[in-house]
Amino acid sequence: MCLPGCQETVARRLMARRRFLKSAGAAVGLAMAGCRPAPTSEPQAAAGQTTFSRVVDLTHPLGVDFPSFSGEPFMEIEVLARFEDGGVNMKRWHLTEHYGTHMDAPFHFSDQITADEIPVENLVLPLAVVDIRAKAAENPDAQVTPDDLRAWEAEHGPLPDRACVAMNSGWDQKMTGDGFRNADTDGVLHFPGFHVEAAQFLLEERNVLALAVDTLSLDHGPSPDFATHYAWLPTNRWGMECVANLSAVPATGATIVAGGPKIVGATGGPSRVLALV
Amino acid sequence: MCLPGCQETVARRLMARRRFLKSAGAAVGLAMAGCRPAPTSEPQAAAGQTTFSRVVDLTHPLGVDFPSFSGEPFMEIEVLARFEDGGVNMKRWHLTEHYGTHMDAPFHFSDQITADEIPVENLVLPLAVVDIRAKAAENPDAQVTPDDLRAWEAEHGPLPDRACVAMNSGWDQKMTGDGFRNADTDGVLHFPGFHVEAAQFLLEERNVLALAVDTLSLDHGPSPDFATHYAWLPTNRWGMECVANLSAVPATGATIVAGGPKIVGATGGPSRVLALV
Numbered sequence: 001m002c003l004p005g006c007q008e009t010v011a012r013r014l015m016a017r018r019r020f021l022k023s024a025g026a027a028v029g030l031a032m033a034g035c036r037p038a039p040t041s042e043p044q045a046a047a048g049q050t051t052f053s054r055v056v057d058l059t060h061p062l063g064v065d066f067p068s069f070s071g072e073p074f075m076e077i078e079v080l081a082r083f084e085d086g087g088v089n090m091k092r093w094h095l096t097e098h099y100g101t102h103m104d105a106p107f108h109f110s111d112q113i114t115a116d117e118i119p120v121e122n123l124v125l126p127l128a129v130v131d132i133r134a135k136a137a138e139n140p141d142a143q144v145t146p147d148d149l150r151a152w153e154a155e156h157g158p159l160p161d162r163a164c165v166a167m168n169s170g171w172d173q174k175m176t177g178d179g180f181r182n183a184d185t186d187g188v189l190h191f192p193g194f195h196v197e198a199a200q201f202l203l204e205e206r207n208v209l210a211l212a213v214d215t216l217s218l219d220h221g222p223s224p225d226f227a228t229h230y231a232w233l234p235t236n237r238w239g240m241e242c243v244a245n246l247s248a249v250p251a252t253g254a255t256i257v258a259g260g261p262k263i264v265g266a267t268g269g270p271s272r273v274l275a276l277v
Numbered sequence: 278m279c280l281p282g283c284q285e286t287v288a289r290r291l292m293a294r295r296r297f298l299k300s301a302g303a304a305v306g307l308a309m310a311g312c313r314p315a316p317t318s319e320p321q322a323a324a325g326q327t328t329f330s331r332v333v334d335l336t337h338p339l340g341v342d343f344p345s346f347s348g349e350p351f352m353e354i355e356v357l358a359r360f361e362d363g364g365v366n367m368k369r370w371h372l373t374e375h376y377g378t379h380m381d382a383p384f385h386f387s388d389q390i391t392a393d394e395i396p397v398e399n400l401v402l403p404l405a406v407v408d409i410r411a412k413a414a415e416n417p418d419a420q421v422t423p424d425d426l427r428a429w430e431a432e433h434g435p436l437p438d439r440a441c442v443a444m445n446s447g448w449d450q451k452m453t454g455d456g457f458r459n460a461d462t463d464g465v466l467h468f469p470g471f472h473v474e475a476a477q478f479l480l481e482e483r484n485v486l487a488l489a490v491d492t493l494s495l496d497h498g499p500s501p502d503f504a505t506h507y508a509w510l511p512t513n514r515w516g517m518e519c520v521a522n523l524s525a526v527p528a529t530g531a532t533i534v535a536g537g538p539k540i541v542g543a544t545g546g547p548s549r550v551l552a553l554v
Contacts, residue, residue, distance in 0.1 A: 048330070050330070052327055053325070053326045053327070054398070055398050059539045061393050061539050063540075063542075064541075077542065083387065087386065088385065089544040090374060090375065091543065091544055094369065096368075097368050107366050120332050120551065124551070257551065259548070259551070262334075262338050262339055263352075263354075264340035274397065274534065276327075
């Protein structure tokens, strides 16, 4: 999710967040203490080798009309030089980090590591795609629950070690018009995300290193407290939002390459995300 | 290479370029007409499968002190929100495209495709690393020549089909101080690059889709005309500059993943570049 410029939204949501943390903070802390920490030191190669034969682009094209979390413009493009004038095209981007297909680094919602500090071997992971398109079509506020994850495992086997678990809600098909943000008359957004209990299940019961969603936020649109962000990111795990084309990759067996920014101190940012299938 | 803000440099260099193009334009045109066009349409999977067991980061960390082609600041980072104030960290980047480990899209030096239009299968390619560290240590203006490429093939076999050919000059070890730009008292830069004849050899005699360098430019530092840029990019092939860690990957057998920006209309930009080994 992403909030630049929308200080009022930030303030409103963070007041709600603080209330949440006061009541749930201890529980979240306990959950974090009990979960496996994400490796942040030396390379830890997955056992064996990875094989692929084709590449699928999981990245949306990012233009200035891409929907932003707050609805405000998040990017301006300045033309510095034109080929027809001098033989060179060159531009300058003015860009809020959390825009387009983009990473949430742990530092986005904590004082943990920034995007450039994520170990490179944690950017290339087995990809597990959880398809909730049917229930998301019925309810735009649908969430991935522990039951969805258990159902996935019943069909496909255990979630891979060191996996990225991605939610396919079908939301990547709503890029035109207002359906992607899907704001109601009160300005509350309505799109799917991961329920905090699903995040906690993955933290405590499985060895999962990343979450990806095809919507604007790891939390579903009406979340008042970003509970999933606050459960997930402070454990030095990353998230990826606004992912595209998850319907074009298998539920299991693909590898995600999360080309996150290596900009020093980044809280996240536009990323080139590929699947190796 | 990258020139924002340095209009005088642009003007001076482009006058030289125009002189070059007047004399060499026909020859470049002929070379382009005779070379294999880079695929730009449907996926063209490499025959067979690719296998890897570890990931090497070919990307430099990009801070505001990273050397720029012109020597001017190319990036500012604006802090929009702080975790200690409101529970969220968020920033906005003001960033000239050709900075850090970054892509040159064909559109940078032509009216051809932009970074977002490069077919995704052309971003994951067999990597051939040409080691010219010995001669670059003797001469900072060293260039990769056709003889270097033939010597590589004599040792390692034919350049792989659809390869990215990377120059390892050892320049990634010069990131601190002024050695990376290595400007003389007249402001002329001195670092290695690809000789235009090497680019033409690869265009005409081999099926190579990309060039990568560990310096600021596909052309060596003192180039008056960007001859290699103008030979290479208008054929819808891409380049990658300021690549890191090429000494950590084998001369042949690795796969480069060029996580170039998918920003609409980009002439290139900071990229997350990995090697799968």
